[in-house]
Amino acid sequence: xxxxxAAYGDASTISIGLTPVFLDDQLDFLKQFRTYxxxxxxxxxxxxxxxxYREVIEMVRSGKVAFAWLCGYPYVRFMHEMKLLAVxxxxxKPLYQSYLIVPKDDHVTQSFSDLKGKVFAYSDPDxxxxxxxxxxxxxxxxxxxxxxxxxxxxxxxxxxVVEAVGVxxxxxxxVDGYVWDxxxxxxxxxxxxxxxxxxxPEFGHPPFVARARISGxxxxxxQKMLLEMPNDPEGAALLKALNLDGFxxxxxxxxxxxxxxxxxxxxxxx
Amino acid sequence: MKVQFLADLSLRYKIPLRVxxxxxxxxxxxxxxxxxxxxxxxxxxxxxxxxGLGRVLADTLTTPMIHxxxxxxxxxxxxxxxxxxxxxxxxxxxVVVVLNTDFRTFVSTQPTRYPLGHNPAERESDxxxxxxxxxxxxxxxxxxxxxxxxxxxxxVTPIIAEGVLLGQLVLGYSRQVFTPRLxxxxxxxxxxxxxxxxxxxxxxxxWARRLADPLVVLAxxxxxxxxxxxxxxxxxxxxxxxxxxxxxxxxxxxxxxxHEKAELERHILVAERLAAVGRLSAGIAHEINNPLGGMLNxxxxxxxxxxxDALTEKTVSLLERGLTQIRNTVAALLVEAKVESxxxxxxxxxxxxxxxTATTDKKxxxxxxxxxxxxxxxxxxxxxxxxxxxxxxxxxxxxxxxxRVECETRVENNRLVIMVENNGAHIPDxxxxxxxxxxxxxxxxxxxxxxxxxxxxVQQLQGEVEVASQPGLTRFVIELPLPEST
Numbered sequence: 164x165x166x167x168x169a170a171y172g173d174a175s176t177i178s179i180g181l182t183p184v185f186l187d188d189q190l191d192f193l194k195q196f197r198t199y200x201x202x203x204x205x206x207x208x209x210x211x212x213x214x215x216y217r218e219v220i221e222m223v224r225s226g227k228v229a230f231a232w233l234c235g236y237p238y239v240r241f242m243h244e245m246k247l248l249a250v251x252x253x254x255x256k257p258l259y260q261s262y263l264i265v266p267k268d269d270h271v272t273q274s275f276s277d278l279k280g281k282v283f284a285y286s287d288p289d290x291x292x293x294x295x296x297x298x299x300x301x302x303x304x305x306x307x308x309x310x311x312x313x314x315x316x317x318x319x320x321x322x323x324v325v326e327a328v329g330v331x332x333x334x335x336x337x338v339d340g341y342v343w344d345x346x347x348x349x350x351x352x353x354x355x356x357x358x359x360x361x362x363x364p365e366f367g368h369p370p371f372v373a374r375a376r377i378s379g380x381x382x383x384x385x386q387k388m389l390l391e392m393p394n395d396p397e398g399a400a401l402l403k404a405l406n407l408d409g410f411x412x413x414x415x416x417x418x419x420x421x422x423x424x425x426x427x428x429x430x431x432x433x
Numbered sequence: 434m435k436v437q438f439l440a441d442l443s444l445r446y447k448i449p450l451r452v453x454x455x456x457x458x459x460x461x462x463x464x465x466x467x468x469x470x471x472x473x474x475x476x477x478x479x480x481x482x483x484x485g486l487g488r489v490l491a492d493t494l495t496t497p498m499i500h501x502x503x504x505x506x507x508x509x510x511x512x513x514x515x516x517x518x519x520x521x522x523x524x525x526x527x528v529v530v531v532l533n534t535d536f537r538t539f540v541s542t543q544p545t546r547y548p549l550g551h552n553p554a555e556r557e558s559d560x561x562x563x564x565x566x567x568x569x570x571x572x573x574x575x576x577x578x579x580x581x582x583x584x585x586x587x588x589v590t591p592i593i594a595e596g597v598l599l600g601q602l603v604l605g606y607s608r609q610v611f612t613p614r615l616x617x618x619x620x621x622x623x624x625x626x627x628x629x630x631x632x633x634x635x636x637x638x639x640w641a642r643r644l645a646d647p648l649v650v651l652a653x654x655x656x657x658x659x660x661x662x663x664x665x666x667x668x669x670x671x672x673x674x675x676x677x678x679x680x681x682x683x684x685x686x687x688x689x690x691x692h693e694k695a696e697l698e699r700h701i702l703v704a705e706r707l708a709a710v711g712r713l714s715a716g717i718a719h720e721i722n723n724p725l726g727g728m729l730n731x732x733x734x735x736x737x738x739x740x741x742d743a744l745t746e747k748t749v750s751l752l753e754r755g756l757t758q759i760r761n762t763v764a765a766l767l768v769e770a771k772v773e774s775x776x777x778x779x780x781x782x783x784x785x786x787x788x789x790t791a792t793t794d795k796k797x798x799x800x801x802x803x804x805x806x807x808x809x810x811x812x813x814x815x816x817x818x819x820x821x822x823x824x825x826x827x828x829x830x831x832x833x834x835x836x837r838v839e840c841e842t843r844v845e846n847n848r849l850v851i852m853v854e855n856n857g858a859h860i861p862d863x864x865x866x867x868x869x870x871x872x873x874x875x876x877x878x879x880x881x882x883x884x885x886x887x888x889x890x891v892q893q894l895q896g897e898v899e900v901a902s903q904p905g906l907t908r909f910v911i912e913l914p915l916p917e918s919t
Contacts, residue, residue, distance in 0.1 A: 266545075282549055284504070314549055316503035323504060331545035332507050 176207040177381065180219040180231035183286070183320040184369035185405060186345060187212060192404055199397055203388045215319055216289035226374045230385060234369045236291035239422040242415060248371040248382065249389040250413030253341050257411050259368045260340035261292030263361035264328050272335065272360050275300050275311075283312040284333035286321045291421050293321055296363050297337040299424040302431045322346060322353070329356030341368065345406040367417030371410070386412065444648055448641030449634060456633055460626035467622065468615050475611050480577055480588070483604050486513055486526070487575060487590030491602045494531060495594040498539065503549070506531060506540040510602075514542060527585065528605040531592070536564055539600055559583050563603060573598060584608050647677050651684055658691070665689050703866050710870060711889060718767040721759065729756050765882050766871060768889035774813035777849075779806050781814040782821065782842055789825045796834050805843035811916050812849060816890045823883040824853040824909050831857030831907060847915050848896075854908035860900070868900060887911075 177200070181187050193210055200208040211228055213219050220237045222228045224244045231245075238245065250257040265272045272278060275297060286293025294317075301308040316333070318324050321342040328336040340362060347354040371389060373382050389410040392398035402409060442450075490509060497505035510529040530541040536554060541547040554564040562580035567589065570576065578587045588604040647669045657663040665688040671678040732753050735741060741749060782804050793800040821840070828838045832855050841852045860868065869888040872881045891898050896913035 282503075314503070316501075318504040327504060327507065330507075331543075332503070332540070332549075333544075 176209055177204060177230070177385070178209045178211055178228040180211045180213070180222050180228040180233075182213075182216050182219050182231070182233055182369075183322065184232055184234050184290075184339060184342070186322060186342065186349065188320075188322065189349075192401075195404075196401055199401055200388070203398075204384055216287045220289060223372060223374050226376055228374065229377055229381060230371060230373050232369065232371050234287075234289060234291050235367045235418045235421045236295045236425070237289050238370060238372055239418045239425055244375050245372040246375065246377060246382065247413055247415055248373045248386050249410040250370045250417060251368045251405075251410055252408040253368055253406070255408055256365070257368050257413055257417055258365035259292070260365055261296040261363035262338050262340045262343050262359045263297070263335060263363075264325065264338055264343065264357040264359050265335045266328055266331050267356050267358050269334070269358065274361050275335075276304055276306070278335045279306075279311055280313045281334035282332070283315040284324045284327040284336035285315060285317050286324045286336075286338060287317060287319050290321075290339070291366060291369075291424075292339040292363070293324060293337045295421065295424055295428065296366075298428050300363075302428060325353050325357055329353055335360075339369075341406070348406060364420065366421050367413070370413055370417075444645035445638075445641055448644060449637045452633060452637035452641075453630065456626065456630055460622060460629070464619060464622040464626075468618055471615060471618055472611055475614060479586075479606055479610075483526075483577070483588035483606060484575060484590075487588045487602055487604055490529070490604075491590040491592045494592050494602060495599060498531070498592060498599045499594060503540055507542075507544075510540060511542050513604075525610070526604050527607045528603075530560075530603040530605070532601045532603060534598055534600055536567070536601075559585055559587070559605075560603075563587055563589060567601060572601070644677070647671055647681055651681060654684065654688070658688075662691055662695060663688065665692065699866065703869070707869055707888060708892075711892070714766045714871060718763040721763050722767075725756060725760055725763070729753065729760070732756070765886065768886050768893065774815040776809045777806075777812045777814040777817050778809040779804065781818055782806055785818055785821045785825065786840075788822065789829065792826065792829050793838060796829060796832065796836065798829060798832055798835065799837040801837065801839040803839075803841040803843075805841070806849070810844070810849055812894065812913060816894065817849070817851075817913070820887050820890055820911060821851060821853075823887045824851070824911075827883055828853055828855035828857070828907075828909075831855050833857060844915070849913045849915060851911040851913075852908065854906060856905050857907065859904045859907050860902040865900065865902065869898070 179200075181193075187193070197208050197210055211219070211222065213222075216234060216237060219228070219231050220233065220241065223231045223233070224241055230248060233245075238247065253259055263275060265278075283297075285297065288294050298308045301311050316327075318327050318336075321339040324333075324336040324338045325343060325346060327333045336357075343354060343357075343359065371385075373385070390412065392402055393409040490513070493509045494506055496502075497509060510531060513526045513529065526542075528541065528543055528546075530547050530553060531539040532553075533539050535552075537550050537552050538547045540549065547553050552564075553560040555561075559580045562583075563578050566576060566578050573591045573593065575591065576589045578589055580587070585605050585607055588606070590602045590604070592599045592602055650667065650669055654663045654667055665685050668681055668685040668688065670685075671681050732749050736746070736749055739745075786802050786804070790800060821842075825838065825840060828840075832838060836855060836857050838855045839853070841850075843850050869884050871885040888898060891911055891913065894913050896911055899910045901908050901910075
């Protein structure tokens with residue numbers, strides 16, 4: 164895969180870990196994205212994708228990658244091991260929601276509680292919208308997330324949750340609302356097989372983070388580039404393709420609501 | 434009724450119809466065998482493809498099954514449907530179902546039809562059959578299962594990891610995939626058959642016509658035989674010597690034979706009648722002649738010795754003339770061949786020429802004369818001359834002014850041949866059989882005994898008479914055998 168123009172371990176190369184918090188399976192788009200980064204940064208850039216959030220998270224924590232586009236859930240858990248770089252602006256706000264979706268033919272389901280005993284699709288165990296929020300919601304309504312569904316499984320990608328629910332493999336699924344909305348624009352045939360029955364409160368949008376030991380220059384250069392993306396036509400075009408308005412530096416308190424849910428879930432597990 | 438109609442159909446139509454039937458039968462048989470072969474091959478191809486695919490998918494499914502990773506398993510089972518290469522398009526899988534060892538659905542490409550954790554055998558008879566086969570057979574062997582009365586067939590592959598059976602992979606294929614291919618095949622052979630028929634039909638029609646036409650003519654002629662005999666020339670002459678050629682030849686021969694026989698019968702009939710008439714008239718003549726002679730003698734005596742008065746004289750004369758006329762008539766009827774006569778010479782014949790020339794000149798006729806007899810012949814000259822005279826006078830009478838009369842006499846095969854012909858009014862066919870009967874004339878003058886006498890003479894000389902008459906030419910040919918003794 165021509166994602167890297169330089170050797171993996173080259174000191175001058177900037178490595179960026181990606182997770183399916185956006186439509187990361189459009190390789191052609193990724194190539195444009197990376198080329199843009201390289202030209203703006205004047206350095207080779209390498210994108211690194213893995214099968215689960217967990218592997219990318221570990222790469223940030225261990226410093227193997229300089230930057231990563233992660234979910235807010237791992238960020239609040241490993242806040243001290245990484246630095247917040249930038250938060251995407253979606254519909255003008257650095258916020259997004261989790262959607263509960265069901266197959267289009269299901270006209271009955273209104274909430275999680277209607278899915279008792281059914282098959283449920285999560286995206287990734289380290290996803291806020293695709294795992295943490297549904298767990299939290301079930302706990303809040305007094306259900307045991309471990310036994311509430313007859314069967315649950317992970318698709319390791321929000322897009323695949325939409326597919327699994329669309330074909331009827333799962334009776335319900337939890338999905339990143341931003342991904343669902345964007346997918347509705349790019350692949351309406353996938354989203355049209357599903358129906359959104361519940362939207363969560365707004366959470367901090369999955370942010371770009373940097374490893375803890377990042378050089379100040381790299382951090383600043385990268386952050387500057389992201390924040391300035393809407394200002395040049397090419398960056399604006401890429402943002403449009405991402406269905407984003409831009410980036411803000413952000414604040415860790417954006418993710419307080421996620422942190423609260425993490426605490427609730429952890430307490431219930433004890 | 435219908436069968437009879439078909440059986441009665443002319444060969445002209447029967448042969449092309451049979452050709453069509455044969456072509457259709459052949460086309461049907463060939464197509465059927467091709468369809469069968471195609472179906473067999475398609476099925477074999479499908480089975481091979483399904484077996485290979487089943488093994489690959491089963492191997493790939495082991496890890497997701499061990500990990501209970503539903504999504505990965507789903508991604509594996511849906512791959513064959515996502516990639517439909519054109520070659521295997523018709524062989525694409527209809528449904529894939531992965532079953533646990535307890536025959537419950539682990540995953541399938543149609544999750545709503547086969548819900549997770551349910552036993553599909555409880556819902557679908559096909560799966561009940563598959564379940565039955567699996568539970569009775571070797572569960573670790575790949576099986577092709579064809580449930581009875583089902584549109585689907587199933588390739589069942591065991592999913593085995595490290596010797597442990599994890600479940601069964603069921604690939605369902607619709608038999609319908611063969612239909613378009615088979616339909617295409619049938620359409621194609623129907624077109625070819627039609628093409629062959631369009632070529633064969635005119636050829637077979639032509640061929641049938643060639644074959645049937647002589648038979649049709651023969652059959653029509655055969656139908657006529659019962660009524661009036663058809664002319665043998667209506668039978669076509671064929672160059673071939675096959676059965677039809679031989680039949681045609683034989684039929685023509687038969688017609689000829691029948692014609693000859695009919696001719697002979699007519700001759701015999703005429704001859705017999707004439708003989709009967711001859712016997713009758715001879716008998717009557719004899720019976721009349723005796724008293725007639727007596728009566729004439731008596732009248733003679735009366736005249737000579739009776740000194741009759743004028744009235745009696747007149748009456749006697751009247752009686753005498755009447756009786757003489759009767760005698761002459763009777764004498765004419767009673768042809769006596771045993772008249773003393775000298776042998777026939779060329780001069781005797783030439784005399785007739787001179788005699789008749791006087792008559793022909795009156796009609797300005799063209800009288801052609803060929804006497805090829807030079808030596809004297811052992812035939813009674815008086816009788817032969819009478820024949821010649823009778824025939825020639827008749828001929829002259831028949832012609833119009835300026836007509837033609839021809840006479841030829843010659844010796845041939847020890848026979849004297851007399852041929853007399855004229856171009857006058859011909860003798861109608863219906864009169865021919867009665868031509869030689871006495872008083873059978875239709876002419877106002879003459880008593881109609883000329884031909885009768887001629888016939889009687891010829892009969893007594895053991896000769897033959899032949900008459901042929903058609904408009905413009907009437908010909909009498911008489912043949913008289915020359916006696917052996919001289």
